[in-house]
Amino acid sequence: MPKRVDHRERRALIADALMRVAAEQGLEAVSLRHVAAAAGVSSGMVQHYFRTRDEMMTFALAVIRERNEARVTRAIAALGETPAPRELLRTMLAELLPLDEERRADGRVALAFLAYTVVRPAVAAALHDETAALLGFIAGLISSGAGTTVDPERAAVGLLAVMEGLGIYLLGGHYPPETALAALDTQLDLLFGPAEPTS
Amino acid sequence: MPKRVDHRERRALIADALMRVAAEQGLEAVSLRHVAAAAGVSSGMVQHYFRTRDEMMTFALAVIRERNEARVTRAIAALGETPAPRELLRTMLAELLPLDEERRADGRVALAFLAYTVVRPAVAAALHDETAALLGFIAGLISSGAGTTVDPERAAVGLLAVMEGLGIYLLGGHYPPETALAALDTQLDLLFGPAEPTS
DNA sequence: GCGTTTACGTTGCAACTGCAATGCAAACGG
DNA sequence: CCGTTTGCATTGCAGTTGCAACGTAAACGC
Numbered sequence: 001m002p003k004r005v006d007h008r009e010r011r012a013l014i015a016d017a018l019m020r021v022a023a024e025q026g027l028e029a030v031s032l033r034h035v036a037a038a039a040g041v042s043s044g045m046v047q048h049y050f051r052t053r054d055e056m057m058t059f060a061l062a063v064i065r066e067r068n069e070a071r072v073t074r075a076i077a078a079l080g081e082t083p084a085p086r087e088l089l090r091t092m093l094a095e096l097l098p099l100d101e102e103r104r105a106d107g108r109v110a111l112a113f114l115a116y117t118v119v120r121p122a123v124a125a126a127l128h129d130e131t132a133a134l135l136g137f138i139a140g141l142i143s144s145g146a147g148t149t150v151d152p153e154r155a156a157v158g159l160l161a162v163m164e165g166l167g168i169y170l171l172g173g174h175y176p177p178e179t180a181l182a183a184l185d186t187q188l189d190l191l192f193g194p195a196e197p198t199s
Numbered sequence: 200m201p202k203r204v205d206h207r208e209r210r211a212l213i214a215d216a217l218m219r220v221a222a223e224q225g226l227e228a229v230s231l232r233h234v235a236a237a238a239g240v241s242s243g244m245v246q247h248y249f250r251t252r253d254e255m256m257t258f259a260l261a262v263i264r265e266r267n268e269a270r271v272t273r274a275i276a277a278l279g280e281t282p283a284p285r286e287l288l289r290t291m292l293a294e295l296l297p298l299d300e301e302r303r304a305d306g307r308v309a310l311a312f313l314a315y316t317v318v319r320p321a322v323a324a325a326l327h328d329e330t331a332a333l334l335g336f337i338a339g340l341i342s343s344g345a346g347t348t349v350d351p352e353r354a355a356v357g358l359l360a361v362m363e364g365l366g367i368y369l370l371g372g373h374y375p376p377e378t379a380l381a382a383l384d385t386q387l388d389l390l391f392g393p394a395e396p397t398s
Numbered sequence: 399g400c401g402t403t404t405a406c407g408t409t410g411c412a413a414c415t416g417c418a419a420t421g422c423a424a425a426c427g428g
Numbered sequence: 429c430c431g432t433t434t435g436c437a438t439t440g441c442a443g444t445t446g447c448a449a450c451g452t453a454a455a456c457g458c
Contacts, residue, residue, distance in 0.1 A: 172323055
């Protein structure tokens with residue numbers, strides 16, 4: 001076994017370059033040579049780690065989802081032992097919003113991938129599962145803490161949609177972060193009843 | 200003045216072909232030749248009516264927005280003289296959701312354009328205005344009809360976000376139309392208080 | 399030493415891209 | 429009849445694309 005190299009590290013390096021390109025110029029600018037240049041490597045090397053462009057794309061999409069998941073789990077862990085459902089929900093959803101430049105960059109790529117997968121149903125299956133899992137989690141939190149008598153499932157769908165929609169409008173620059181957060185809190189107020197002043 | 204041809208009609212014909220291509224294979228598959236083939240014309244003719252590809256894109260984007268606007272005004276007009284705010288709101292938002300195949304096709308293209316404009320801020324200005332106008336309209340309806348004591352502006356932002364998010368998830372096939380409509384109604388319940396059974 | 403396997407770099411190619419250029423036919427004003 | 433303007437088709441070109449095909453260098457087992 002010759003020349004051992006950390007395979008995953010290289011792939012991550014390339015995927016990182018891909019996302020830089022995608023965030024700045026859109027997914028359609030993501031070509032083998034372009035990504036290779038951004039990563040500072042030869043285009044042959046990119047081909048070595050991803051036999052096809054589509055394979056590279058799929059990997060990058062997985063990276064984004066992992067990053068989001070890591071962000072959320074980290075933010076939740078920072079909440080302490082047994083946070084209130086509403087606080088947990090707010091933290092989680094706010095973390096998924098593109099509120100700073102880092103998350104904006106990720107969000108731009110994610111949005112591009114969203115449009116990408118809509119036309120390629122095969123790739124979209126993974127997103128399906130993620131949504132379903134998130135949905136169940138949110139529904140549980142709502143039913144365990146909401147004051148009003150709403151169907152938790154439906155409310156969860158709505159809440160997730162609010163988050164997604166706010167993300168879209170944030171990326172489009174339609175309004176500033178504070179407005180999005182205010183809208184999110186208003187939404188939570190509707191579900192849980194008005195709350196003591198949130199941070 | 201020789202050979203008079205309806206300029207707008209031709210452009211509409213081409214834009215229509217563009218959207219068929221975009222809906223089926225994504226925006227990145229939209230090339231001069233491809234669109235020309237889909238429209239059944241020569242690529243030279245496409246060039247005659249749109250001097251650059253970007254000009255063609257911008258026009259297609261405008262067409263989509265006009266179609267949406269027409270859909271909404273038509274649906275609202277069908278409501279009669281003085282509809283209740285809630286009913287008006289529901290009709291409007293439901294009309295903007297990709298609930299049938301026609302609107303799904305439009306939605307796919309719109310989503311692709313969304314990702315497209317995020318990287319090209321110059322094109323996004325028009326969307327800005329549209330959102331702002333919609334927002335003001337919705338806020339007015341809420342403040343004139345909502346039962347709870349919420350800030351109409353914030354609630355409008357949330358409601359619009361719900362609609363956008365539901366649209367995204369519908370396009371992704373994450374859940375069926377009924378689920379989206381149910382979530383929308385739940386959202387309206389939260390704002391206006393539970394209502395008599397909706398159609 | 400040698401053979402094999404991995405890790406690249408380089409080159410080449412057919413396909414495609416946007417776009418300019420050119421040509422021609424038709425319709426109108428004069 | 430003729431020039432001009434418009435509508436459209438064809439062709440060509442430089443650039444880019446994904447990908448295959450090579451090459452070579454390094455690390456290891458034997």
